[in-house]
Amino acid sequence: MLTSEKxxxxxxxxxxLSMESFETESARRGxxxxxxxxxxxxxxxxVDDVQSLPIRFLVEVGKVGLAKYIFKEIIHYKGxxxxxxxxxxxYGVFSGPVGGFSPRPHxxxxxxxxxxxxxxxxxxxxxxxxxxxxxxxxxHGHIAAIDEEAKKGMVPVRGQGYRGRFGGPxxxxxxxxxxxxxxxxxDGIHGRELIGTSxxxxxxxxxxxxxxxxxxxxxKPKMFSIQVPFIFDLPPGNLGTEKLIRVIDSTxxxxxxxxxxxxxxxxxxxxxxxxxxxxxxxxxAQKSSNFPNARLIQLDGWDSSAVDAARSVSDAMIGVRxxxxxxxxxxxxxAVNHGVEVIHLLADLHGRGEDGQFVxxxxxxxxxxxxxxxxxxxxxLIGAGGIVGADHVxxxxxxxxxxxxxxxxxxxxxxxxxxxxxxxxxxxIGNLPNxxxxxxAEQRLTNLCGSWRNQLLExxxxxxxxxxxxxxxxxxxSMIVEHLEDEAFEGIAGYVGGGN
Amino acid sequence: MTIxxxxxxxxxxxxxxxxxxxxxxxxxxxxxxxALGDARWTDELILSTWxxxxxxxxxxxxxxxxGNSDGGFDRLKFQFLDESEWVEHSEKISTKLDLNRRGxxxxxxSIDIPWYGGGMSYGSVSINVMMSRARNxxxxxxxxxxxxxxxxxxxxxxxENVITQVATGYFGVEEDTIQAAPIVEFKYAQGAKPGLGxxxxxVKAGEDVAKLRGSVPFVSLFSPFPFHSxxxxxxxxxxxxxxxxxxxxxxxxxxxxxxHDVDMVxxxxxxxxxxxxxxxxxxxxxxxxxxxxxxxxAMPIELAIPKVHKFLVAEGVRDRVTLIASGGIRTADDMAKxxxxxxxxxxxxxxxxxxxxxxxxxxxxxxxxxxxxxxGLTTTDIELQEWVPQDWAVQRxxxxxxxxxxxxxxxxxxxxxxxxxxxxxRTDLLQYIPKExxx
Numbered sequence: 009m010l011t012s013e014k015x016x017x018x019x020x021x022x023x024x025l026s027m028e029s030f031e032t033e034s035a036r037r038g039x040x041x042x043x044x045x046x047x048x049x050x051x052x053x054x055v056d057d058v059q060s061l062p063i064r065f066l067v068e069v070g071k072v073g074l075a076k077y078i079f080k081e082i083i084h085y086k087g088x089x090x091x092x093x094x095x096x097x098x099y100g101v102f103s104g105p106v107g108g109f110s111p112r113p114h115x116x117x118x119x120x121x122x123x124x125x126x127x128x129x130x131x132x133x134x135x136x137x138x139x140x141x142x143x144x145x146x147x148h149g150h151i152a153a154i155d156e157e158a159k160k161g162m163v164p165v166r167g168q169g170y171r172g173r174f175g176g177p178x179x180x181x182x183x184x185x186x187x188x189x190x191x192x193x194x195d196g197i198h199g200r201e202l203i204g205t206s207x208x209x210x211x212x213x214x215x216x217x218x219x220x221x222x223x224x225x226x227x228k229p230k231m232f233s234i235q236v237p238f239i240f241d242l243p244p245g246n247l248g249t250e251k252l253i254r255v256i257d258s259t260x261x262x263x264x265x266x267x268x269x270x271x272x273x274x275x276x277x278x279x280x281x282x283x284x285x286x287x288x289x290x291x292x293a294q295k296s297s298n299f300p301n302a303r304l305i306q307l308d309g310w311d312s313s314a315v316d317a318a319r320s321v322s323d324a325m326i327g328v329r330x331x332x333x334x335x336x337x338x339x340x341x342x343a344v345n346h347g348v349e350v351i352h353l354l355a356d357l358h359g360r361g362e363d364g365q366f367v368x369x370x371x372x373x374x375x376x377x378x379x380x381x382x383x384x385x386x387x388x389l390i391g392a393g394g395i396v397g398a399d400h401v402x403x404x405x406x407x408x409x410x411x412x413x414x415x416x417x418x419x420x421x422x423x424x425x426x427x428x429x430x431x432x433x434x435x436x437i438g439n440l441p442n443x444x445x446x447x448x449a450e451q452r453l454t455n456l457c458g459s460w461r462n463q464l465l466e467x468x469x470x471x472x473x474x475x476x477x478x479x480x481x482x483x484x485x486s487m488i489v490e491h492l493e494d495e496a497f498e499g500i501a502g503y504v505g506g507g508n
Numbered sequence: 509m510t511i512x513x514x515x516x517x518x519x520x521x522x523x524x525x526x527x528x529x530x531x532x533x534x535x536x537x538x539x540x541x542x543a544l545g546d547a548r549w550t551d552e553l554i555l556s557t558w559x560x561x562x563x564x565x566x567x568x569x570x571x572x573x574x575g576n577s578d579g580g581f582d583r584l585k586f587q588f589l590d591e592s593e594w595v596e597h598s599e600k601i602s603t604k605l606d607l608n609r610r611g612x613x614x615x616x617x618s619i620d621i622p623w624y625g626g627g628m629s630y631g632s633v634s635i636n637v638m639m640s641r642a643r644n645x646x647x648x649x650x651x652x653x654x655x656x657x658x659x660x661x662x663x664x665x666x667x668e669n670v671i672t673q674v675a676t677g678y679f680g681v682e683e684d685t686i687q688a689a690p691i692v693e694f695k696y697a698q699g700a701k702p703g704l705g706x707x708x709x710x711v712k713a714g715e716d717v718a719k720l721r722g723s724v725p726f727v728s729l730f731s732p733f734p735f736h737s738x739x740x741x742x743x744x745x746x747x748x749x750x751x752x753x754x755x756x757x758x759x760x761x762x763x764x765x766x767x768h769d770v771d772m773v774x775x776x777x778x779x780x781x782x783x784x785x786x787x788x789x790x791x792x793x794x795x796x797x798x799x800x801x802x803x804x805x806a807m808p809i810e811l812a813i814p815k816v817h818k819f820l821v822a823e824g825v826r827d828r829v830t831l832i833a834s835g836g837i838r839t840a841d842d843m844a845k846x847x848x849x850x851x852x853x854x855x856x857x858x859x860x861x862x863x864x865x866x867x868x869x870x871x872x873x874x875x876x877x878x879x880x881x882x883x884g885l886t887t888t889d890i891e892l893q894e895w896v897p898q899d900w901a902v903q904r905x906x907x908x909x910x911x912x913x914x915x916x917x918x919x920x921x922x923x924x925x926x927x928x929x930x931x932x933x934r935t936d937l938l939q940y941i942p943k944e945x946x947x
Binding site: 065085088090091094096097098099100115117118119120121123124125126127128131132133134153163164165166167168169170171172173174175176180183184185186187188398399403463466467469470471472484485487489492493495496497499500501502503504507508 | 530544547584699768773798800803858865877938941942943
């Protein structure tokens with residue numbers, strides 16, 4: 009496991025350099041750092057399905073038609089088995105013991121060669137059960153992508169171009185920029201190897217003050233780093249079982265990120281650690297003292313006295329979870345005024361605030377609000393809600409976040425289904441596989457994180473940005489389809505603006 | 509399982525079944541396959557393309573004009589004149605396009621239709637597909653691009669119609685194939701995966717493919733991104749000078765994707781010496797690309813064309829450069845709209861493949877079988893590639909192009925124009941279909 013302390017090199021910060029020993033000492037420390045250096049990577053490994061998604065296609069073969077066809081071929085080709093037994097599928101759908109009489113639709117990829125070649129008796133149909141997964145926002149496409157990413161841990165690669173709608177609502181309406189010639193690095197295949205995905209959690213002081221002894225005056229910054237710009241959020245709805253919590257705990261340690269867990273669960277399961285964020289209600293702020301190993305504790309809502317109470321009993325950073333409900337801006341301002349270092353912003357699972365605004369706009373408003381106040385670097389913004397695709401991570405960061413929190417992707421990565429709402433967190437009724445092995449589950453979550461990190465590297469590589477921290481708030485390196493349409497279609501009869 | 513070259517009898521059986529099946533579907537004998545099509549290429553658009561490839565005519569009962577993507581070309585239509593003002597449909601309506609507008613001493617090249625074939629390398633497609641496209645290009649006095657995979661010797665017989673592509677991996681780039689090329693194309697980026705380079709998976713890099721690319725068989729091949737010799741527009745200019753030294757007569761084409769500053773990139777390329785600026789939009793085709801790249805990086809071509817066109821006009825150089833658009837252009841109607849938005853002409857890739865039977869199943873990169881396209885298009889599998897006989901494929905592409913040229917003329921005449929060059933930048937002839945109108 010790679011710990012944040014090692015990653016930041018803080019473990020060798022013994023003593024201060026003096027001018028007399030500067031060269032030799034700095035060289036020695038440099039060597040020490042180099043010896044500690046380890047290129048961060050998430051080790052992925054393909055795992056088997058436990059509760060597979062419904063198959064993509066249904067394959068229907070008319071048995072009578074097939075029998076007649078084979079009989080005709082036997083006569084026509086005079087028993088030439090190479091020709092008669094040739095099958096219209098390279099994927100093995102008709103390669104079972106009795107061929108087309110018992111097709112194997114789970115192998116079908118939808119090339120449709122069979123139904124073109126034999127339209128009289130072969131049909132390939134999209135499976136309605138699969139199409140019914142998810143809802144209007146978290147579509148069956150998102151769920152299938154997450155399932156594949158968690159299974160293989162790879163970047164999904166396919167042939168042919170884009171198949172979906174032009175632009176679209178929400179995150180689909182944002183495009184990331186690319187650079188024709190600028191690259192983060194000329195080394196390696198694509199220079200991706202040198203792109204950093206670590207982010208800082210906490211407050212960056214605008215300046216440091218030192219006393220006469222050269223020690224930092226006042227409260228020392230508690231900032232720490234995690235290796236990926238995503239953390240695990242509180243499992244929504246009924247998902248927060250002990251088993252799942254153990255899985256996200258071990259996964260977050262394995263990839264060096266954080267996991268939000270209800271404080272009562274942290275205590276009951278005795279999992280207090282640097283990678284766990286205990287989440288307490290405002291009324292329980294005093295219980296922050298029960299988590300001596302936590303680097304970050306979150307209070308569920310903003311209340312200055314609760315933050316004070318938590319601070320009085322804990323050395324951990326105290327963060328605040330703020331929902332995008334009426335008055336959130338004032339709560340954000342108050343919390344930052346009060347020195348809260350981490351704000352966890354929450355939209356619903358469709359990425360909407362109470363007023364219906366999408367998170368791109370909401371994250372942007374929060375980010376710009378703090379910039380206008382000159383306080384953006386004093387606080388870490390984490391956001392959650394509506395993040396169900398790998399592209400949503402960089403797009404959220406472009407919108408102003410430091411990191412995102414994952415909720416529903418955990419359910420689908422573990423091949424769970426939801427019988428409840430996919431809009432309201434509390435309404436999620438998730439069904440995880442009955443015989444979910446924790447090692448299997450940890451590997452699947454690790455695979456998902458590996459895949460999403462690698463996809464983030466693709467985006468950063470294309471943009472020519474060397475570290476994800478520099479992506480934060482880079483609106484200028486994104487494009488909004490509606491704005492582009494305004495520019496392109498202005499003056500065309502019937503175009504009224506805003507993509508309409 | 510050992511894959512062997514199929515017998516003549518098996519080739520005959522399979523191709524007959526496939527070709528008859530396509531014909532039957534295109535003529536509505538069995539309806540559209542239930543699982544066919546997507547928002548960009550609807551079932552009707554695919555079947556209408558098959559119909560045109562079968563007959564050389566546009567279909568009467570299928571939508572051959574637009575997809576269902578809810579934006580871009582699919583929300584634009586032409587404001588045709590009253591029927592009394594239409595020009596008579598005739599071969600006199602010119603679809604010719606000059607590619608050298610700089611007025612320099614290089615090749616004076618005109619193509620008979622305002623489009624040519626985009627780069628698909630040997631390896632990403634079979635030799636049959638590559639040769640079919642090239643032979644069809646010769647029939648139409650147009651071009652195809654080699655893509656980045658070298659220059660199979662078979663192409664020599666049609667070298668007047670082949671653009672040699674130089675891309676970031678320099679695979680198969682040789683002095684003699686640059687000298688043979690009327691046009692040399694620098695591929696800086698590809699619309700489907702802008703900023704990410706190219707990738708030929710190991711299963712498709714067989715012995716012949718590897719030999720041509722100077723690589724080891726069955727080892728994945730990456731084209732890095734970007735050109736590691738280009739840090740600036742001045743370096744880009746040196747690239748073009750290098751080609752000019754080897755082949756002083758060749759036109760220079762620069763293929764780029766569509767970032768935020770695509771207008772600046774285009775102007776820079778012009779001043780560096782490019783005759784053709786080729787924009788490849790974000791919805792373009794590919795043999796293999798990360799799914800995240802396909803819709804999220806860079807802009808769709810519909811939005812890039814007017815941006816670049818207007819900038820070139822403002823810079824005062826618009827008439828000295830040919831602006832070619834590609835990436836998500838599917839039909840003659842799309843091409844006409846692209847030209848009305850400001851392009852001079854277009855490049856087609858996926859349309860050619862659909863004409864030859866592609867159903868856009870997205871398994872070009874190998875798929876679960878590891879053998880590539882089950883239709884024999886984007887594969888070098890020794891069995892599968894036999895499903896695309898060259899003569900059949902050339903005729904289908906010829907038919908498809910005939911129908912598309914007919915439709916292009918049909919659009920022009922209904923706008924009162926008799927030359928495709930008159931359509932360029934005429935956004936006043938377009939109409940946007942508001943979203944509420946179709947809901």
